[in-house]
Amino acid sequence: MTAARLSEARVLLVEDEDAARLVLGKLLGYDVKRVEVTGNGAKALERVREDPPDVVVTGLPAPPLEGLAFVQELHDHNPDLPVVVVTAFGDLSSSQEAKRAGAEAVITKPVDYDALLMVIEHALERRQAHH
Secondary structure (H helix, E strand, O other): OOHHHHHOOEEEEEOOOHHHHHHHHHHHHHHOOEEEEEOOHHHHHHHHHHOOOOEEEEOOOOOOOOHHHHHHHHHHHOOOOOEEEEEOOOOHHHHHHHHHHOOOEEEEOOOOHHHHHHHHHHHHHHHHHOO
């Protein structure tokens, strides 16, 4: 996949922390075709059902649909949808739990933006290879 493909991607960013949502949303807006932003897991699921993005980048949202339950719900609804989890908890067991719930990758905060772009690009490549 080329950088041009990344620039064609539609990304849904789900982050309940206002500052992180603002910064990541703005940065992603420079590199992808469309970025939609929400701080609510239930709204994100509704959006995925209406018009699935190419990839979801998510923190672990707060209630009513929180954490790994949100990731699992995304995966159950659309198993081919890549989900990248961004979390402050970078321990191995948290990463393994997120991947068991359906996450493609786990990135720890503070986010290395270049690494995030590489993970998104890799997720898009894998998704394209399966279609």
